[in-house]
Amino acid sequence: MVILNRLMPTLCLLLVLMAAGIAHADTSPAAPTIQIEEYKYVPDTLTIPAGTKVTWVNKDQVPHTIVASDKTFRSAALDTDENYSNTFTKPGTYQYFCTLHPEMVGTIVVTDEK
Amino acid sequence: MDMHEIEDKLSDKLTMNRRTVLKCVATWAGTGVVWALVGGVPRAFAANAAGAMAAAEAGASTFNFVQISDSHVGFNKAANPEPLKTLQLAIDRINAVPAKPSFILHTGDITHLSKAEEFDTAAQVLKGLPYPIHYVPGEHDTLDEGGGKLFLERYGKGTKGNGWYSFDDHGVHFVALVNVFNLEAGHEAKLGADQLKWLADDLSAVSSSTPLVVFTHIPLWTVYEPWGWGTEDGEQAIAMLRRFGSVTVLHGHIHQVIQKVEGNITFHTARGTAYPQPEPGKAPSPGPMLVPPDQLRSYLGLTSISMVQGGHTLALTDSTLV
Numbered sequence: 001m002v003i004l005n006r007l008m009p010t011l012c013l014l015l016v017l018m019a020a021g022i023a024h025a026d027t028s029p030a031a032p033t034i035q036i037e038e039y040k041y042v043p044d045t046l047t048i049p050a051g052t053k054v055t056w057v058n059k060d061q062v063p064h065t066i067v068a069s070d071k072t073f074r075s076a077a078l079d080t081d082e083n084y085s086n087t088f089t090k091p092g093t094y095q096y097f098c099t100l101h102p103e104m105v106g107t108i109v110v111t112d113e114k
Numbered sequence: 115m116d117m118h119e120i121e122d123k124l125s126d127k128l129t130m131n132r133r134t135v136l137k138c139v140a141t142w143a144g145t146g147v148v149w150a151l152v153g154g155v156p157r158a159f160a161a162n163a164a165g166a167m168a169a170a171e172a173g174a175s176t177f178n179f180v181q182i183s184d185s186h187v188g189f190n191k192a193a194n195p196e197p198l199k200t201l202q203l204a205i206d207r208i209n210a211v212p213a214k215p216s217f218i219l220h221t222g223d224i225t226h227l228s229k230a231e232e233f234d235t236a237a238q239v240l241k242g243l244p245y246p247i248h249y250v251p252g253e254h255d256t257l258d259e260g261g262g263k264l265f266l267e268r269y270g271k272g273t274k275g276n277g278w279y280s281f282d283d284h285g286v287h288f289v290a291l292v293n294v295f296n297l298e299a300g301h302e303a304k305l306g307a308d309q310l311k312w313l314a315d316d317l318s319a320v321s322s323s324t325p326l327v328v329f330t331h332i333p334l335w336t337v338y339e340p341w342g343w344g345t346e347d348g349e350q351a352i353a354m355l356r357r358f359g360s361v362t363v364l365h366g367h368i369h370q371v372i373q374k375v376e377g378n379i380t381f382h383t384a385r386g387t388a389y390p391q392p393e394p395g396k397a398p399s400p401g402p403m404l405v406p407p408d409q410l411r412s413y414l415g416l417t418s419i420s421m422v423q424g425g426h427t428l429a430l431t432d433s434t435l436v
Contacts, residue, residue, distance in 0.1 A: 039399035077257040097299035103342045
C-alpha cells in the first residue's frame with residue numbers, strides 16, 4: 001500500500017531507535033545507572049562529564065556499598081533493589097569499592113563539563 | 115639415634131599419610147567421626163549420637179565449648195527467608211547435648227545490615243543459650259553509620275582497638291582477632307599493625323605448651339582470593355603461632371567447613387546458621403546459594419570443640435542442623 005510504503009522508513013527508524021534505547025542498561029547518558037550484579041559493578045569504568053548524576057542499583061541477594069577510596073562519597077549499605085546516587089561536579093578519576101567485598105572495585109572518570 | 119631423632123624421622127614419614135588422610139577429612143561434613151590430633155598424629159574416635167567423643171577419654175571430664183557463626187539476623191532472601199528459625203534450631207541443638215559447653219564463641223556476621231533492631235533481635239534470641247558468649251564482628255556488623263560503633267557499643271567492653279582481646283579458660287589461651295575493619299579497594303582483609311603488635315605482646319606471656327585457640331571472622335589463610343576469602347597479613351599472625359604445641363584457629367565468613375592442618379596448627383571454618391554459600395570457584399560469585407528448602411538445614415550448622423581436662427588435644431566436631 002502506498003501510505004505504508006511512505007511510512008516504512010520512518011517506522012523502521014523508530015523501531016531501531018526504540019531497540020537501541022531498550023538495549024542500554026543505563027537510563028540515559030545524562031543520568032547513567034551502574035548495576036551491581038554477581039559481586040561486580042557493571043560497567044566497572046564509566047566516563048562522564050562533570051555535573052552528571054550517577055545511580056547505582058544493587059541487583060544481588062546480599063548488600064553492597066559504594067565507597068570512594070579518597071572518601072569523597074560514600075553510600076549506606078544497599079540491600080537488594082536499593083539504590084544510591086552521587087552527582088560528580090569535579091573533574092578527576094574516582095576509584096570506589098565495596099567495603100563488604102573489597103575485591104569489587106569501580107572507577108568513575110569525570111571530564112570537564114561540555 | 116636418640117628419641118627426638120627417631121620422632122623426627124617418624125614425623126617425616128607420617129607427614130605424607132597425615133596430609134592425605136586429612137584431605138579426606140576436610141571434605142566430610144557432619145559425619146559421625148571425631149578426629150583428634152594426639153601428639154601430632156590424627157586418631158579417629160567414634161562419635162555418639164550427640165556428636166561428642168565416645169572414647170574412653172570422654173569418660174574423663176572434658177572441657178567443652180561451641181562455635182556458632184554467621185547468623186545474619188535481618189537476612190530475608192530466598193536462600194533462607196527465616197534465619198531466626200535456623201538460629202533457634204542451632205540453639206536448641208546446643209542445649210540438648212549432655213556435655214554442657216562452658217561458653218559459646220560467635221565468629222561474626224551476627225547481623226546482616228548492622229541495624230540496631232537486628233542487634234537487638236539477635237541478642238534476644240541468643241539469650242536462649244544460658245552460657246557466656248564471646249563475639250568477634252563480621253563485616254556485616256560494621257555497616258552502621260559509625261562503621262562498627264553499634265557492634266563495639268554492645269560487645270567491645272574490655273577489648274582493644276576494634277574489638278580484639280584474649281582470655282584463659284581451663285588452661286587454654288583464647289585469642290579473639292578482628293579482621294573486618296579498614297578494608298581497602300582491591301585488598302584482602304587485614305589485621306593491621308596495631309593488632310599484630312598487641313598479639314605479639316599478648317603471646318609473649320604464654321608458654322608454648324599452653325593449648326591456643328584463636329578465633330576470628332575471615333579466614334586468616336587465603337582460602338580463595340578472587341572472593342576475598344583471606345587475610346592479607348594473616349601470615350604474620352600465623353608465624354607467631356608456630357612455636358605452640360597445640361593451636362586451633364576457628365573462623366566463619368564462608369558458610370562452609372574447610373579445614374587445613376599445618377604442623378601443630380589446625381585451621382577450621384564453620385558453617386553458618388543463616389544461608390549456604392558455594393564452594394570456592396564453583397559459582398560466578400560467593401552470593402547466597404539457593405538449595406531445595408528440605409536440604410537447607412544440612413548446609414547450616416555449628417562446631418563443638420572439646421578437650422580432655424589437663425590435656426592438649428582439642429577435638430572439633432561439625433554438626434548440621436538436620
